[in-house]
Amino acid sequence: MFDAIKDKAARGEPLSFDEGVALYRHPNLVELGALANLVREKRHGDRAYFNRNLHINPTNICIASCTLCSYSRKRADEPGAFTLSLADAVGKLRARLEAGQVVTEVHLVGGLREDLPFSYFTDLVSGLKAASPGIAIKAFSAVEIFHFHRVYGQSVEDILRALQASGLDSLPGGGAEIFAPRVRRQICPNKCDADQWIDVHRTAHRLGLPSNATMLFGTLETVEERVEHLVRLRALQTETNGFLAFIPLPFHPENNALGDRPMPTAAETLRMVAVSRLVLQNIPHIKAYWVSLGLPVAQTALWFGADDFDGTVSEEKIYHQAGAQTPQVLPGAEIARIIAAAGRVPVERNTLYTRLEEVKG
Amino acid sequence: MIADQEFDLHGKGRTALLATKAGHAGCGYFEGARWLRPGGRLEGPDGADCVAVEEADLPALGGLAAAQSQGARLVLLTLGSPIAAEVAAAGLRAFVRIPYQAGEPAPHRTRAIDQARSLLAAYPRIEGVLPTPVGEAMGLDTLDLFAACRAACPAAHVVVDLALLGFKLGQLCLAFGADELFGPIGAARALRLGENSGSPVITVKEAADLVAAAGLLPRRRLADGSLAPS
Numbered sequence: 001m002f003d004a005i006k007d008k009a010a011r012g013e014p015l016s017f018d019e020g021v022a023l024y025r026h027p028n029l030v031e032l033g034a035l036a037n038l039v040r041e042k043r044h045g046d047r048a049y050f051n052r053n054l055h056i057n058p059t060n061i062c063i064a065s066c067t068l069c070s071y072s073r074k075r076a077d078e079p080g081a082f083t084l085s086l087a088d089a090v091g092k093l094r095a096r097l098e099a100g101q102v103v104t105e106v107h108l109v110g111g112l113r114e115d116l117p118f119s120y121f122t123d124l125v126s127g128l129k130a131a132s133p134g135i136a137i138k139a140f141s142a143v144e145i146f147h148f149h150r151v152y153g154q155s156v157e158d159i160l161r162a163l164q165a166s167g168l169d170s171l172p173g174g175g176a177e178i179f180a181p182r183v184r185r186q187i188c189p190n191k192c193d194a195d196q197w198i199d200v201h202r203t204a205h206r207l208g209l210p211s212n213a214t215m216l217f218g219t220l221e222t223v224e225e226r227v228e229h230l231v232r233l234r235a236l237q238t239e240t241n242g243f244l245a246f247i248p249l250p251f252h253p254e255n256n257a258l259g260d261r262p263m264p265t266a267a268e269t270l271r272m273v274a275v276s277r278l279v280l281q282n283i284p285h286i287k288a289y290w291v292s293l294g295l296p297v298a299q300t301a302l303w304f305g306a307d308d309f310d311g312t313v314s315e316e317k318i319y320h321q322a323g324a325q326t327p328q329v330l331p332g333a334e335i336a337r338i339i340a341a342a343g344r345v346p347v348e349r350n351t352l353y354t355r356l357e358e359v360k361g
Numbered sequence: 362m363i364a365d366q367e368f369d370l371h372g373k374g375r376t377a378l379l380a381t382k383a384g385h386a387g388c389g390y391f392e393g394a395r396w397l398r399p400g401g402r403l404e405g406p407d408g409a410d411c412v413a414v415e416e417a418d419l420p421a422l423g424g425l426a427a428a429q430s431q432g433a434r435l436v437l438l439t440l441g442s443p444i445a446a447e448v449a450a451a452g453l454r455a456f457v458r459i460p461y462q463a464g465e466p467a468p469h470r471t472r473a474i475d476q477a478r479s480l481l482a483a484y485p486r487i488e489g490v491l492p493t494p495v496g497e498a499m500g501l502d503t504l505d506l507f508a509a510c511r512a513a514c515p516a517a518h519v520v521v522d523l524a525l526l527g528f529k530l531g532q533l534c535l536a537f538g539a540d541e542l543f544g545p546i547g548a549a550r551a552l553r554l555g556e557n558s559g560s561p562v563i564t565v566k567e568a569a570d571l572v573a574a575a576g577l578l579p580r581r582r583l584a585d586g587s588l589a590p591s
Contacts, residue, residue: 027576028375028378028576029536029576030371030374030375030378030536030537031371031375033370033371033374034371034372034375037370262567265528265529265532265570265571265575266528266529266530266532266533267532267533267535267536267574267575267576269529270533294527294529294530295499295500296499296503296527296529296530296533297500297529297530297533299499299500299501300500300501300504300533303370303371303501338499341463341464341499341501341502342499342500342501343370343501
């Protein structure tokens with residue numbers, strides 16, 4: 001079967017669900033990686049992309065109570081709970097810019113609140129945009145957008161339009177977790193469901209807001225449920241062509257209610273990256289998010305189907321609360337060096353991959 | 362940095378994995394170790410089977426016999442070690458470390474592997490090679506060296522130092538020529554939080570799972586080098 005799948009993948013044809021599962025179960029990881037690499041190199045050659053971004057988490061107070069989460073606090077008076085004022089959030093960006101750092105994108109995601117006015121979020125976007133008008137604001141996962149819709153009584157489209165008018169440029173891919181309702185009920189029962197997550201992205205794409213997509217793997221899901229997740233994303237991409245990148249995220253077990261489960265191994269992570277590249281033939285980029293994968297595995301993933309290393313990040317909190325051992329920031333030159341050391345050509349990109357610049361690694 | 366070589370990660374991986382499986386009947390080994398340090402201090406997790414000693418620590422421990430009397434059963438030799446014969450005569454097991462560094466030229470590595478191979482050929486008590494990063498260990502660079510070690514020493518144990526490489530990269534090495542995980546494998550580990558957040562310790566079960574997930578049949582090695590019943 002592998003040879004037949006190989007030919008199909010090499011021709012860029014969509015693989016069936018069964019073929020995706022068969023790839024995932026293929027016993028030879030390196031052979032699987034070589035096939036994913038073939039597809040990756042057809043699209044991107046030796047290039048590996050990164051950007052200079054800043055993560056800002058405006059609040060970690062969240063009503064969702066997801067068992068997979070190590071980051072959130074339920075109440076404002078709990079130890080470690082925080083909410084940034086508008087001035088604090090914008091101040092984080094200003095501090096970077098005043099220090100002479102290049103930041104081309106702000107990545108903004110946070111907890112689900114019911115006690116903040118919607119203007120807090122629109123002001124956050126417009127405030128950051130005003131601080132650096134050329135910057136791309138990639139903000140609010142579909143889960144947050146759907147939550148805004150529920151709390152503020154506006155349609156998803158109106159919420160997105162309001163944020164777009166404030167300066168929102170694109171949506172991150174978070175909150176997808178795993179689409180399978182069986183798993184979702186156990187790991188994130190209070191988040192929007194898969195149909196709602198997909199519908200937010202469909203609406204965003206229709207409004208001209210591109211987005212990313214993620215999958216959290218390694219909690220309670222089966223291989224079939226992973227592949228089903230990919231197939232659903234691919235179907236939406238066929239419909240809208242609005243996804244820029246897919247980001248497979250291994251579950252980090254420390255400090256959350258699922259902590260007795262082992263973290264996906266490096267081999268499993270590379271397998272997931274490779275299958276993602278092969279099944280999602282219509283999503284341009286597969287990201288090896290170094291914060292989550294760890295630097296050695298992320299670097300290796302550039303030969304297993306991934307073409308993007310994510311960015312400089314700065315101040316990542318969500319994965320570090322869950323035990324991630326990676327640094328909280330990587331300078332662009334360091335990312336370029338790691339990419340070059342993998343035998344790839346580092347290319348700095350903007351959020352939409354419309355401006356590319358080769359960087360000496 | 363592997364820029365001066367033709368880079369064929371997948372080809373090297375395929376060849377290395379086949380050679381590993383052929384050389385070790387499809388098995389992958391794991392061995393928990395504690396390090397005997399100067400002053401007689403044991404460093405490493407409870408429940409680790411083996412007590413190892415670095416060649417560099419032997420003078421401070423009072424020599425090989427003294428280390429042996431303090432429980433050392435395995436010596437981690439340096440390349441070109443002058444004590445290989447003494448270790449063999451003492452009936453101790455040994456691995457030989459192969460230091461490597463990001464950006465070093467390929468001939469440098471070839472020389473180091475050749476040196477290790479000569480030691481292995483001369484002293485059968487030296488069971489394997491232990492690639493040892495000097496400074497940062499990145500993914501591709503490390504996998505490339507493991508594949509090269511397997512190609513040069515098809516029947517030897519090519520061993521992952523888990524304390525230095527970590528369990529993620531360590532497991533990947535099993536797909537690129539390594540056949541053994543060695544280091545802080547204990548009976549239990551604490552959650553990796555706070556001061557413990559950088560702990561490299563994994564449990565016996567986790568080690569076995571890592572080996573199995575890499576497509577090899579997990580076998581636990583005991584302190585004397587024998588294998589636990591599977």
